[in-house]
Amino acid sequence: MRMRAVGVATGLVAALLALAACGEPVPAAPPETASTSGPVPSDSSSDSSAQPSPEGSAQPTVADPDHSVPPPGRLTKTLVPPDILVYSQQALPDKLTERIRKAKGVTDTERLSLAQVGIENRVITVGAVDPASYRRFTRLESATLQEAWERVAGGELAIDPALGKKLQDDQGYLKLGNDEDAEQVHIGAYTFQVPRVDAVVNEKWGEALGMRLGNALLISTGFDSPQVVQDRIQDIVGKDLSVQILGPDLDPDAVQTAFLTGGSVAQAVGTFSYRVIGGGRIAPDPAWVSSHIRTEPVPILGSVTCHTVMIPQLRAALREVQTEGLADKIHPGEYAGCFYPRFIANTTQLSLHSFGIALDLNVPGNQRGTVGEMDRDVVEIFKKWGFAWGGDWGYTDPMHFEMNRLVEVR
Known part of the structure; x- marks a missing residue:
């Protein structure tokens, strides 16, 4: 029994x-x-x-x-x-x-x-x-x-x-x-x-x-x-x-x-099915990946693999970082990726990286629970282009940026 x-x-x-x-x-x-x-x-x-x-x-x-x-x-x-x-x-x-x-x-x-x-x-x-x-x-x-x-x-x-x-x-x-x-x-x-x-x-x-x-x-x-x-x-x-x-x-x-909900960004992301493949990773439905995830060039970082809805805003933010003479504040060799289908460590809860709407920058100097070294002018530019910053959280994650609103890019 x-x-x-x-x-x-x-x-x-x-x-x-x-x-x-x-x-x-x-x-x-x-x-x-x-x-x-x-x-x-x-x-x-x-x-x-x-x-x-x-x-x-x-x-x-x-x-x-x-x-x-x-x-x-x-x-x-x-x-x-x-x-x-x-x-x-x-x-x-x-x-x-x-x-x-x-x-x-x-x-x-x-x-x-x-x-x-x-x-x-x-x-x-x-x-x-x-x-x-x-x-x-x-x-x-x-x-x-x-x-x-x-x-x-x-x-x-x-x-x-x-x-x-x-x-x-x-x-x-x-x-x-x-x-x-x-x-x-x-x-x-x-x-x-x-x-x-x-x-x-x-x-x-x-x-x-x-x-x-x-x-x-x-x-x-x-x-x-x-x-x-x-x-x-x-x-x-x-x-x-x-x-x-x-x-x-x-x-x-x-x-x-x-099935992500909670606002306009969530609606734009789309719903997908997935299977657990071990090691804290998941395998999203290939049809969803094909429709929503792209690898495209952006300023400073080079090629990135992210959700299609985020790439224009990311490109605009990085272009403004360049225009403002702040490109040296972002280190391409310390970029840890965008689309990474996985769970939060030691949990069965997905990370927003699984949806391709988050990215990690300047990883070594911006660890969890620290003030971090991210240039605050860069942070403000990213916020302007529709990104929330992990450095503002109660338990900080200053390397982390995630899309939190839709911004029209012209």
């Missing part, structure tokens, strides 16, 4: 909630600094077959009325483990999802929307979910934290604790996308999500973010082997859709989907 994913909570770090004062959102407190009156503790005394659920707030906080949905009631249904994820670049047709639900070995399903957003070169996966039903697929200590799901319904975001602490700004907000005009969402809760999902918002936020609504399906297989059920579902959906077994590591045999 397989060990099930639903387990008993072992500590309060699993789910920490940012509470509001007088109904207004406040910064999400990290685990070690959370006030005793703020976080709602999980129930660690119940077994996995129970259905515990703290009572909801008398008046659930609605931090963002423009992006709120009705609050969920208290949890009454049994929790189920997430065993398989079906993920498509487009919305899953209703007839297809119905066939999946009826497949042998499928005991529970949950429809949701998935997309990726770029945050400081790290691409995280965000789900737009129904907070009342999606919670059943999360771990016990997350599923039973009633106020967390009220916060999601009220227009806030729930995120994996480690990521939330690392990426949120000083006011407890997260910018969902590397675009300059990307939406910002307040973090309402730190909660563990299902595998392959880093953070969740409600379905109204999913619409605002431009997600492909209903493009994913969580599946629980009961006591049947996920591997056997995976084969059945793959036969139903065809070989081009991602059907992956959920666990701590990516399923190396499954097709993965990269």
